[in-house]
């Protein structure tokens with residue numbers, strides 16, 4: 001865990017050297033900052049959020065064959081979806097690199113890194129924070145991003161449901177096969193109880 005600002009600067013420098021691409025490094029810093037802001041609002045640990053953000057994309061620029069090879073060398077199971085779409089392995093491999101290279105032993109942080117690309121049926125608030133920060137950081141340019149980020153500040157689970165629905169609609173439009181974990185995640189969020197704020201919104205509408 002990165003306990004101090006000096007540790008963060010040192011670790012960030014190593015991440016920047018490893019990534020070697022300005023665009024991706026700026027994304028990483030944006031994700032870390034957005035994750036910290038979300039953590040503060042939702043009562044999660046900002047240090048865990050910042051650490052998860054800084055290390056989430058360590059393997060993002062690896063070509064497909066390297067992702068498959070390094071995961072296989074580590075004895076990591078690779079499912080059919082991952083074989084067909086090796087890019088998603090950067091999340092699980094990235095967690096391994098965060099542990100090996102930076103000594104991240106906190107399972108909560110490693111879980112958030114592993115789940116940041118395809119989500120999962122069961123997600124902790126920190127998992128949700130990193131997933132949403134990754135998709136909604138200010139460098140992402142698409143219609144509705146800022147509104148969705150505002151929703152994430154308001155309610156994590158509602159934002160997860162909205163973000164997953166949009167991501168799956170986008171993939172279906174392009175006839176991409178969605179990750180099974182993503183479908184399981186949407187199934188979970190689609191069936192949860194509405195958030196208190198949503199209930200209050202409905203009540204207001206009914207009484208109007």
Ligand SMILES: [Fe+2]
Pocket residue numbers: 056057060090091116117134
């Ligand atoms: Fe990523």
Ligand SMILES: [Fe+2]
Pocket residue numbers: 027031056057134
């Ligand atoms: Fe990312």
